[in-house]
Amino acid sequence: MRILGIETSCDETAASIVEDGSKIISNIVASQVDIHARYGGVVPEIASRQHIITIIPVMDEAMSKAQISWKDIDGIAVTYGPGLAGSLLVGVNVAKAMALAQGLPITGVNHLEAHIYANWLETEKSPFFPCLCLIVSGGHSDLVLMKGHGEFEKLGQTRDDAAGEAFDKAARILGLGYPGGPAIEQAAQSGIARFALPRAWLKGSYDFSFSGLKTALWHLAQREEILPSDSRVGDAAASFQSAVVDVLVSKTIKAAKELGVGQILLSGGVAANKLLTERFLNSSPTPILVPPPYLCTDNAAMVAVCGYYHFQTGQISGYDLDVVPSLGLG
Numbered sequence: 001m002r003i004l005g006i007e008t009s010c011d012e013t014a015a016s017i018v019e020d021g022s023k024i025i026s027n028i029v030a031s032q033v034d035i036h037a038r039y040g041g042v043v044p045e046i047a048s049r050q051h052i053i054t055i056i057p058v059m060d061e062a063m064s065k066a067q068i069s070w071k072d073i074d075g076i077a078v079t080y081g082p083g084l085a086g087s088l089l090v091g092v093n094v095a096k097a098m099a100l101a102q103g104l105p106i107t108g109v110n111h112l113e114a115h116i117y118a119n120w121l122e123t124e125k126s127p128f129f130p131c132l133c134l135i136v137s138g139g140h141s142d143l144v145l146m147k148g149h150g151e152f153e154k155l156g157q158t159r160d161d162a163a164g165e166a167f168d169k170a171a172r173i174l175g176l177g178y179p180g181g182p183a184i185e186q187a188a189q190s191g192i193a194r195f196a197l198p199r200a201w202l203k204g205s206y207d208f209s210f211s212g213l214k215t216a217l218w219h220l221a222q223r224e225e226i227l228p229s230d231s232r233v234g235d236a237a238a239s240f241q242s243a244v245v246d247v248l249v250s251k252t253i254k255a256a257k258e259l260g261v262g263q264i265l266l267s268g269g270v271a272a273n274k275l276l277t278e279r280f281l282n283s284s285p286t287p288i289l290v291p292p293p294y295l296c297t298d299n300a301a302m303v304a305v306c307g308y309y310h311f312q313t314g315q316i317s318g319y320d321l322d323v324v325p326s327l328g329l330g
């Protein structure tokens with residue numbers, strides 16, 4: 001079964017064709033990062049206009065790279081939330097138009113659920129339930145128990161900034177540019193985590209909090225007068241990264257033990273962070289699954305694999321499929 005996935009929830013216009021819920025036939029991502037970088041973050045109006053320009057060429061490229069025609073596609077999966085309303089509308093409307101024109105079934109996919117399903121791309125490993133999912137992206141830091149396909153129970157979430165958002169804000173404080181995650185990771189490579197920064201453990205809860213850490217970094221930068229050109233930027237970046245990783249790794253491993261799950265699934269853009277994945281792989285007694293970095297950040301292959309399981313379990317949307325910008329999971 002071949003599924004065309006379409007993703008336009010934020011600032012990546014993406015289309016991908018995935019076979020039998022695992023094999024990527026083509027995977028095209030047009031990033032708008034350079035366009036938004038000068039504003040220090042995503043500008044929603046610009047994002048949706050850029051999707052309008054890019055979506056058809058991206059979809060065409062996904063088809064031509066796959067060397068197939070529309071008659072070889074069995075269904076269309078599209079992200080309908082959460083995300084920016086104007087951006088989501090572009091993908092959902094293109095998906096509906098193509099489904100109608102080609103007589104194909106369509107399924108609306110939750111972007112957070114899609115991030116989790118990236119774990120089953122390009123691997124022989126099959127889903128193993130129940131599992132514990134840590135979704136860490138620009139908008140979410142969710143700890144979710146997955147009991148089966150489409151069966152989620154949210155255990156915890158961030159009380160303020162998402163992990164990715166914290167990386168982006170920390171990079172801005174240190175003058176490292178946007179997006180902040182890769183910038184902090186790179187700066188940290190030449191630094192030592194020698195500055196003491198706080199960790200919000202929120203004992204007795206599966207929630208996270210990163211805004212206190214961000215404020216502490218700001219005070220550190222002011223007090224120590226750390227400038228972007230300063231060699232101590234690397235130390236500050238390493239100290240910040242270490243604090244985020246400590247909390248995410250410790251709380252998730254503890255939750256997995258308490259719940260007795262057999263697998264931990266990492267996902268979302270922050271899961272592309274090398275220190276985070278290494279710490280999980282080296283310290284978790286529970287087996288860890290993590291997609292390769294290019295499948296952690298936004299892409300449409302994860303939407304297609306999630307759509308594949310939707311079609312398998314009869315979750316088909318109608319042509320009245322609408323966007324849900326504040327959609328959650330569980």
Ligand code: KG4
Pocket residue numbers: 010136137138139140163164165167168179180181182185268269270271272273274296297298
């Ligand atoms: O999943 P994603 O691509 O988009 C959303 O759904 O939000 O995640 C984007 C977030 C951004 O905040 C970005 O700074 C962060 O993921 N990110 C990283 C890394 N790569 C991307 N954070 C830490 N380390 C990275 N290597």
Ligand code: ZN
Pocket residue numbers: 111115137138268269297298
């Ligand atoms: Zn995402």
